[in-house]
Amino acid sequence: MHHFVIDAMGGDNAPGCNVLGAHLALQKFPDVELTLTGHEQTLRAEYTKIAPIPTERLYFLNTTQLVTMDDKGTEAVRRKKDSSLTRAFDLVAEKKAHAVISAGNTSAAVFAATLKLRLLPKVERVGIAVILPGSQRPFVLIDAGANTDPRPSHLAQYAIMGTLFSKLIHAIPDPEVGLMNVGTEEGKGTDLTREAYDRIKKLPLRFRGNIEGRDLYENSVDVVVTDGFTGNVILKTSESIAGAMMRWIKKEITASPIATLGALLAKPAFQKIKQKTDYEEYGGMPLLGVDGLCIIAHGSSSHRSILNSVRVARLAAQAGLNKYIAENIAKI
Amino acid sequence: MHHFVIDAMGGDNAPGCNVLGAHLALQKFPDVELTLTGHEQTLRAEYTKIAPIPTERLYFLNTTQLVTMDDKGTEAVRRKKDSSLTRAFDLVAEKKAHAVISAGNTSAAVFAATLKLRLLPKVERVGIAVILPGSQRPFVLIDAGANTDPRPSHLAQYAIMGTLFSKLIHAIPDPEVGLMNVGTEEGKGTDLTREAYDRIKKLPLRFRGNIEGRDLYENSVDVVVTDGFTGNVILKTSESIAGAMMRWIKKEITASPIATLGALLAKPAFQKIKQKTDYEEYGGMPLLGVDGLCIIAHGSSSHRSILNSVRVARLAAQAGLNKYIAENIAKI
Numbered sequence: 001m002h003h004f005v006i007d008a009m010g011g012d013n014a015p016g017c018n019v020l021g022a023h024l025a026l027q028k029f030p031d032v033e034l035t036l037t038g039h040e041q042t043l044r045a046e047y048t049k050i051a052p053i054p055t056e057r058l059y060f061l062n063t064t065q066l067v068t069m070d071d072k073g074t075e076a077v078r079r080k081k082d083s084s085l086t087r088a089f090d091l092v093a094e095k096k097a098h099a100v101i102s103a104g105n106t107s108a109a110v111f112a113a114t115l116k117l118r119l120l121p122k123v124e125r126v127g128i129a130v131i132l133p134g135s136q137r138p139f140v141l142i143d144a145g146a147n148t149d150p151r152p153s154h155l156a157q158y159a160i161m162g163t164l165f166s167k168l169i170h171a172i173p174d175p176e177v178g179l180m181n182v183g184t185e186e187g188k189g190t191d192l193t194r195e196a197y198d199r200i201k202k203l204p205l206r207f208r209g210n211i212e213g214r215d216l217y218e219n220s221v222d223v224v225v226t227d228g229f230t231g232n233v234i235l236k237t238s239e240s241i242a243g244a245m246m247r248w249i250k251k252e253i254t255a256s257p258i259a260t261l262g263a264l265l266a267k268p269a270f271q272k273i274k275q276k277t278d279y280e281e282y283g284g285m286p287l288l289g290v291d292g293l294c295i296i297a298h299g300s301s302s303h304r305s306i307l308n309s310v311r312v313a314r315l316a317a318q319a320g321l322n323k324y325i326a327e328n329i330a331k332i
Numbered sequence: 333m334h335h336f337v338i339d340a341m342g343g344d345n346a347p348g349c350n351v352l353g354a355h356l357a358l359q360k361f362p363d364v365e366l367t368l369t370g371h372e373q374t375l376r377a378e379y380t381k382i383a384p385i386p387t388e389r390l391y392f393l394n395t396t397q398l399v400t401m402d403d404k405g406t407e408a409v410r411r412k413k414d415s416s417l418t419r420a421f422d423l424v425a426e427k428k429a430h431a432v433i434s435a436g437n438t439s440a441a442v443f444a445a446t447l448k449l450r451l452l453p454k455v456e457r458v459g460i461a462v463i464l465p466g467s468q469r470p471f472v473l474i475d476a477g478a479n480t481d482p483r484p485s486h487l488a489q490y491a492i493m494g495t496l497f498s499k500l501i502h503a504i505p506d507p508e509v510g511l512m513n514v515g516t517e518e519g520k521g522t523d524l525t526r527e528a529y530d531r532i533k534k535l536p537l538r539f540r541g542n543i544e545g546r547d548l549y550e551n552s553v554d555v556v557v558t559d560g561f562t563g564n565v566i567l568k569t570s571e572s573i574a575g576a577m578m579r580w581i582k583k584e585i586t587a588s589p590i591a592t593l594g595a596l597l598a599k600p601a602f603q604k605i606k607q608k609t610d611y612e613e614y615g616g617m618p619l620l621g622v623d624g625l626c627i628i629a630h631g632s633s634s635h636r637s638i639l640n641s642v643r644v645a646r647l648a649a650q651a652g653l654n655k656y657i658a659e660n661i662a663k664i
Contacts (some may be wrong), residue, residue: 213569214572226565241520244466252601
């Protein structure tokens, strides 16, 4: 049995979507039990809207404080000791839960993970790994927003952790790593990318060198390494353009009756694409480098994203993600 | 009559696509004359493949050196004084041409512009402005790659120049400006974005505050300000995902005969979307802040992109872009 804790007050759609997502996850995964942290009365009231009879395997931990999206991460974790976010990390630190899922303030979650769960041996900074859909197969991007001002050595460690994550999750024996840059030639970019290039080049992993934004979705590499600022912008821009294109297509098609008929015939094909580019499907993103499982969910997570974050936590727990990183990071 | 110069050896598809693009531009715009810089014999040989009879309004300037994509920008401009890129900028500096178009090494073009054409009064650094397709209307993003390590004051100037560009090109009386960041709340992001936020906030322009990648294509603002590293990654990632989605849709649709029939009926709608998301259509990107017109074309420019770069140069010349920026930047 896996026991996960969900920060039920974290995220733009909390607590409603968090509670519904938890309910759906319990229905889907009989080997999972969940604790929801938050204002217990509110959470129970939300819950009775969905299921009048209390579900087995669901627990509540009453908390009295809230970390908002405006809060500064470090201060929020230090001062709001009884927030739904902080208490959720406490449970994992106390070994009472196997993983924490939060759609709340990302910098607070990253700081809580670093402070309470501690880093794995040899790791300097955590990074958020996200799985994105490529033309041929999914690929890993790290860091998607944990560390917006990284040093070159952090990017080199992301190359290592991203390689290990790709090996474990995608079963790729020897994943190829690319460094996100503004040109493919060595020496391009900023001081950060030039120094990171030199460091990654010396590591015993399969380094393709610099890649550009135009290579990103073409599966030129299995692991894309970038700073958390750029990674976060890439992630959210990609969501934006995929969504915008689907709406543009819909708008153009419904403007003509013949095109509308055509779209009806092609509907199953569209649904496949929608699913492929729907970031809700991908759920939460594991925070790599921390000694405990932590899944960062999207700030605007819906119930489906929370459900899929539980799926990701379950996969990571089954695969022994952190043990694998801890055992192998020293070897590279 | 507008006289423009094209760096005919610059870009991944040079000189073939540059020569063809020039030929098409001369056919399309009777008020334009063009000088091509490069190895004259090669250029003339390319030209005879397209049009056996020499076109009026086309001139060649023989150059003996090449700036490659691997060259360091500053060194290339200083050492290769007789390159197609350097000579093209010389012609504008000597007032023999009204604008220069280059698809070559971007950092060399930016350095040549700064060195030879000089900055407009009060401008600290140039920025590349790119027009991107939004859900409702196009919007401006600055900087798309001229300045990968900017200071906060540079971003504040991009906010000003972007506003003026949007006013002039899109005829928006009071364009709204957003700063690209990892969260919308004030105080989010890096030292650079926090300091830039404080500076832009004090300017007499319509500042919306921070925007995220997810807002980008939703026309939440008219002008998006970002550093050249992030801007370049956004631009190329957007190209990548738009292209990938069109291919995914095609693949899914052709997998089923009924969907294929449907797609045939919906073809005109698809073509509109393809055009909207086709970056070739947008041609080159003006370099703002320089005392002379300079259009940066995509490194992988096709002949259509070169043709559209001539179109952009012509519009910028007709609108008096630099005069407008020079006259108005002091007022803000």
